[in-house]
Amino acid sequence: MNATATNSADNYSISELAQEFGITTRTIRFYEDKGLISPERRGQTRVYSPEDRVRLKLILRGKRLGFSLDESREIIDMYDPAHGNVEQLNRLLERIESKREQLRQQQRDIEKMLAQLDDATARTQAALKEHRN
Amino acid sequence: MNATATNSADNYSISELAQEFGITTRTIRFYEDKGLISPERRGQTRVYSPEDRVRLKLILRGKRLGFSLDESREIIDMYDPAHGNVEQLNRLLERIESKREQLRQQQRDIEKMLAQLDDATARTQAALKEHRN
DNA sequence: GTTGACGTTTACGTTAACGTAAACTTCAAT
DNA sequence: ATTGAAGTTTACGTTAACGTAAACGTCAAC
8 A cells, every 4th residue: 555546546447437327338438439538548447537527427417318429528518618719609609508498498398298297197096096986 | 172171170291290390201100100109091191180299299399308209108108097907007107206207307407507508608708708808 | 194292111221329249458366 | 377357449239210212102283
């Protein structure tokens, strides 16, 4: 046990992340292949930083919302406006607003679907009461 | 022009629905193939009722939320508790509640992502102000 | 009577997002 | 020295959700 350990403390192995998020290592490597994560390497081995972990979290959040990996990448990249020139920044603002609109549409869709499920519950319970005869 | 027209008034052709919802006829036929819609036939030709149209609407709503066609079919079928026996009805109630939970998770995901987009907007606008020097 | 516009079936092609398997390395432990 | 757990690359396989194209029927319009 050295004072300056080889692992910089708050790093993760690929299997640690896989287990934490309930996915396979294959999936994580696939995301790297698609350019969504870029972990460091200790020799051959991948070493994931807390930032990498956050990116993974964002990808999975996107997945739960039905986003493609390309869409998730886009959204993640929006958080970093290092993309210099003014025109690009303005287009970025538009794309952000567009995504916001899409999310608001999803909110409306969820509301309607939840109402539909309330209906379904009521109908099913009614059918159950029917059965008590 | 006969008084009792061949088309029962409020029915739709496949291309009408396709245009209304911005999808292709191929897509609609595909949904039928997967058992999501079952339009009537006037000879060979498909004739869609208002109920068919509603089902289509629900499918597309599911799509916007990232649901697979199988999931959408499940949700749609939840609305009709014709599935007799008590045990099945109880399992149905569980599946409904499960879906509700999933939708609530999506709501949380959307909230976080919207907050993230607010951040992104602020950062981008800051980057733009930087550019005015 | 042929030309469109619209419909049909059948079938092969395509893309995304991984799964699965093979073949290999590294390293700590027995 | 070998085993076992975890890592790696390479590559072929799979499923969902359509796209695309071919080949054909139908019917009102010119």
